[in-house]
Amino acid sequence: MRLAGLLLLALAGTARADDVVASAAVGAGGQGSATYGALDLALTAFVPHARLGLGARAVWDDARFRRSDWSRATDVVTVIRDVEASYGPLALAAGRLAPAHVAHLADGYRATLDDRWRTGARVALATTDVTAGAEIDDVLDPALIAAHARWQLADAWAGHVAFGADPGHTKAGELGLAHTTRAEHAQLDAGAALTIDKGPAA
DSSP: OTTTTOOOEEEEEEEEOSSEEEEEEEEEEEETTEEEEEEEEEEEEEETTEEEEEEEEEEEETTEEOGGGGSSGGGGGGGEEEEEEEETTEEEEEEOOOSOEETTTEESOOOOOOOOOOOEEEEEEEOSSEEEEEEEEOSSSOSEEEEEEEEEOSSSEEEEEEEEEETTTEEEEEEEEEEEEEETTEEEEEEEEEEEEEOOOO
């Protein structure tokens, strides 16, 4: 909650070509007696079936550069802001993906306010009868690792399975079945699911 009450005064600029967008923003503010300043640079490129967004942010707390954001070589992965690619039924995404919605296992987790970039990755597959996906939020310090799949068993019946884990804290799984009844100008969806949640050992 380090940024609660922070009011930013920002200046931003954007330059755009047909398939490339570059932008820069600066901001300053304060919380109590502490000052905060930031410089953010971003570049987005568009190519057929894909989009790539890169960016870097420098932060100064009380006029001192915050080295912790770049203290490890692996922190360079946070430069990936937004990557999306698709080919046929397969889609890939990376970047700041939270919040995630996976069955009833994850919905809007990590509601705390902070300004650090967290890079995740997501893969999805969709066919006529099957949709499936897997994702990890924050590849450097995972807060969520999840996978799910849904099968269309018949015209009116579908089943799904899902798994989610916050490494070192909790994990859960879900198995469900749904039925759809259609009539003219109306549709009724009904279903049931079994969820098992296993927290950390005491």
